[in-house]
Amino acid sequence: MPERVVPSWLQLLLAMLPGSLLVGAVWLDPALASPLADGHAVARLPLDAAHLALLALAVTLVLAGGGWELATGAYAATAVSKAMIVQELLLLPALPAAAAGLFAAAVLGGLSGALAESLRRPAWLTSALMLAVALAAIAGLAAAGLPPAASGSAPARLDLPGLAGIPAAPAALLGVLVTLPLLLRGTVMGNRLLALRADPRRARDLGIPVTTTRISLHAAAGSIAGLAGLLATAQPSPDVVTGAVTDSLLAVAAAVLGGGLGAHFGIACVGTVVAAVTLVAAQLLLPPWLLAAGIALLVLAQLWLSRPRRVAAADVR
Amino acid sequence: MSDVLAIAGLAASGLGGARLDGVDLTLPEGSITALLADSPASAGLVVAVLGGLIAPTAGRISLHGTPVRAWSPRHALCAGIGSAWRPLGLLPGLPVWRSLVLGGALDRRPGLAPLRESVALAGLALETARLGLGEDELRQPPEALPVDRHGLLLVARAFGAGGTAVLLDEPTLDQPIETAALVLARASEARAAGTAVLLATTNVQHAWAVADRFILLYRGRILAVLGRTQTRREELYRAMFGAQDYQDLALQLQRAGAGAAAPTS
Numbered sequence: 338m339p340e341r342v343v344p345s346w347l348q349l350l351l352a353m354l355p356g357s358l359l360v361g362a363v364w365l366d367p368a369l370a371s372p373l374a375d376g377h378a379v380a381r382l383p384l385d386a387a388h389l390a391l392l393a394l395a396v397t398l399v400l401a402g403g404g405w406e407l408a409t410g411a412y413a414a415t416a417v418s419k420a421m422i423v424q425e426l427l428l429l430p431a432l433p434a435a436a437a438g439l440f441a442a443a444v445l446g447g448l449s450g451a452l453a454e455s456l457r458r459p460a461w462l463t464s465a466l467m468l469a470v471a472l473a474a475i476a477g478l479a480a481a482g483l484p485p486a487a488s489g490s491a492p493a494r495l496d497l498p499g500l501a502g503i504p505a506a507p508a509a510l511l512g513v514l515v516t517l518p519l520l521l522r523g524t525v526m527g528n529r530l531l532a533l534r535a536d537p538r539r540a541r542d543l544g545i546p547v548t549t550t551r552i553s554l555h556a557a558a559g560s561i562a563g564l565a566g567l568l569a570t571a572q573p574s575p576d577v578v579t580g581a582v583t584d585s586l587l588a589v590a591a592a593v594l595g596g597g598l599g600a601h602f603g604i605a606c607v608g609t610v611v612a613a614v615t616l617v618a619a620q621l622l623l624p625p626w627l628l629a630a631g632i633a634l635l636v637l638a639q640l641w642l643s644r645p646r647r648v649a650a651a652d653v654r
Numbered sequence: 655m656s657d658v659l660a661i662a663g664l665a666a667s668g669l670g671g672a673r674l675d676g677v678d679l680t681l682p683e684g685s686i687t688a689l690l691a692d693s694p695a696s697a698g699l700v701v702a703v704l705g706g707l708i709a710p711t712a713g714r715i716s717l718h719g720t721p722v723r724a725w726s727p728r729h730a731l732c733a734g735i736g737s738a739w740r741p742l743g744l745l746p747g748l749p750v751w752r753s754l755v756l757g758g759a760l761d762r763r764p765g766l767a768p769l770r771e772s773v774a775l776a777g778l779a780l781e782t783a784r785l786g787l788g789e790d791e792l793r794q795p796p797e798a799l800p801v802d803r804h805g806l807l808l809v810a811r812a813f814g815a816g817g818t819a820v821l822l823d824e825p826t827l828d829q830p831i832e833t834a835a836l837v838l839a840r841a842s843e844a845r846a847a848g849t850a851v852l853l854a855t856t857n858v859q860h861a862w863a864v865a866d867r868f869i870l871l872y873r874g875r876i877l878a879v880l881g882r883t884q885t886r887r888e889e890l891y892r893a894m895f896g897a898q899d900y901q902d903l904a905l906q907l908q909r910a911g912a913g914a915a916a917p918t919s
Contacts, residue, residue: 520766522771523768523769523770524765524766524767524768524769525760525761525763525764525765525766525767525768525769526765526766527769528752528755528756528761528769529756529761529765531745531748531752532745532748532752532753532756535745535746535747535748536743536745536746539742539743539744539745539746540745540756541726541727542707542727542739542742543727543742543745543753543756543757544726544727544728544730544731544756544757544758544761544815545728545756545757545761546728550765553765
């Protein structure tokens with residue numbers, strides 16, 4: 338029985354707020370809806386949604402194993418580095434590139450987890466350091482003319498095969514959604530994660546290897562983020578650098594608004610909604626900062642609503 | 655009988671202001687050692703340090719005669735030492751079987767190894783049944799169980815994990831006499847199997863019923879180590895109920911010229 342955090346009605350309303358506002362705007366001015374007729378944009382939605390939902394699931398794993406400050410910093414570094422590496426690896430044939438990209442993303446995730454574990458205090462310093470590493474990676478790669486998209490030439494396109502008629506992106510998301518709960522409930526590592534999520538101090542006292550578990554979680558999250566990166570490369574866009582950062586933030590938002598560990602389908606749904614809202618906002622030519630600010634407000638509201646309450650110490654002798 | 659665990663010159667501080675200062679103690683294999691302290695928190699602190707739950711500020715812990723360098727709950731469990739320290743709680747919101755299984759033998763396999771509920775419950779069935787715990791209790795989260803069952807579940811966990819040594823902190827506190835008897839009988843079984851058992855308790859009767867040795871801990875220091883043939887139950891009662899306190903008090907009163915009480919032994 339994994340811990341399941343079900344969003345309250347207020348949290349669900351908050352999650353639906355951006356979409357509601359956009360629908361309201363279109364209702365007030367039907368002319369705004371004309372860009373939605375763009376078939377290309379609509380076709381992109383499944384891929385974008387799967388990409389964002391996978392990233393959100395990866396974020397959820399990291400969040401479950403550590404603190405907020407720690408997770409966001411570590412994840413930002415992982416996601417950005419992953420996006421860079423996957424882009425570079427597109428210069429290779431598709432299959433080796435995909436395998437190497439996933440492996441590299443897992444290793445990067447594990448390394449960032451190890452760094453985060455060795456710098457556990459203070460958490461804000463760890464976060465700042467991880468973000469600095471991410472920014473340095475972006476700057477370094479940009480200076481070196483990588484990824485190819487940054488220098489103006491389009492990167493190779495990775496054609497991912499579908500599964501039984503289902504396109505690759507939804508199939509990958511479905512696979513993760515089915516596999517993740519099974520791994521959480523039915524494996525040693527999954528049970529350790531549940532214990533860590535329930536009470537890290539008690540988990541340590543019960544003999545669970547907390548540090549190893551956290552590093553493994555980062556590696557697993559890196560793998561899922563790498564899968565999301567592979568999906569993203571099926572539709573390369575010239576703004577891959579900023580896209581990786583924005584996606585990371587959106588993924589954190591979807592993870593929070595979706596309900597956290599145990600609510601995988603909720604996260605996937607909110608990820609889809611956020612991707613759709615982002616797509617529609619882009620079609621409506623809304624300034625990106627407005628969308629980012631709106632989502633940030635929603636995340637803050639959700640964090641405030643789900644803040645831990647004080648409880649009486651009941652386990653003292 | 656060789657010593658499974660030994661501590662020398664141990665100093666530590668823990669919950670409730672409990673402290674240990676220069677404690678030397680050994681746990682021989684195939685024996686039950688009762689630790690009787692003036693403060694339950696001090697006795698619990700010995701269990702916590704030996705179980706790797708609290709790091710000592712000074713002193714040395716030896717396992718089978720070899721000093722250990724790193725010592726944590728994980729290290730202790732891997733060495734076959736199970737501990738039931740009362741402040742150690744079960745994992746909140748999760749079925750109890752997870753708290754009993756994690757950290758144990760099933761948890762020492764690779765991360766992706768399967769760990770199914772049915773397998774875990776089957777592995778726990780024998781140990782928990784010995785202490786009168788039902789399978790339905792293992793499926794509940796701790797919040798759904800009475801507090802006295804939490805302590806018993808931790809005792810079951812300690813016996814399950816402790817092939818080498820079992821460290822029990824007040825295992826019979828708040829338990830009905832039938833359950834206390836089951837716990838003490840299980841400790842005797844473990845002794846017969848060659849396990850070293852440390853029984854930290856304030857209940858002299860329970861200690862006297864099963865223990866081979868008695869260690870008296872007074873204000874964080876060892877006052878006496880007595881074999882079963884070297885003492886009587888009444889002497890242990892007197893020690894537990896303040897004989898040393900009274901001696902110290904009488905001495906101080908005499909020094910202050912304010913008391914007529916003569917120290918008694």
